[in-house]
Amino acid sequence: MIKGIKFASIPTTDQDRALRFWTEQVGFLVKTDQPFQDGQRWIELRVKGSDAGVVLFTPDAHKGMIGGFSNISFYSDNVEKTYEELKTKGVEFVAPPQKMEWGTSVMFKDADGTTFHLGSR
Secondary structure: OOOOOOOEEOOOOOHHHHHHHHHHHOOOEEEEEEEOOOOOEEEEEEOOOOOOEEEOOOOHHHHHHOOOEEEEEEEEOOHHHHHHHHHHOOOEEOOOOEEEOOEEEEEEEOOOOOEEEEEEO
């Protein structure tokens, strides 16, 4: 039986820059950072206080995904507060948070310009 999602992959052009973005600006924790293949490293990050993770690794077939829309959706207990905290750390947002009948939502960009969703749970 499937128990959950171990990690989702975030393609990037520069692993060092992506690592700084996701750890220093967003606040994720490094679980693994080791050599892997094709000159890349296997960089696995964890969301603080969660089992959820992301991997900063780009297979050749995923290079076209860099800078586009990601299908990864993050959540926060307080989207407006998280928006303010990340904004002060230099994270770029597409627009301010929007309140909808189903919850609050905002879109942000990583160091490569890939867009991610952040919403209320």
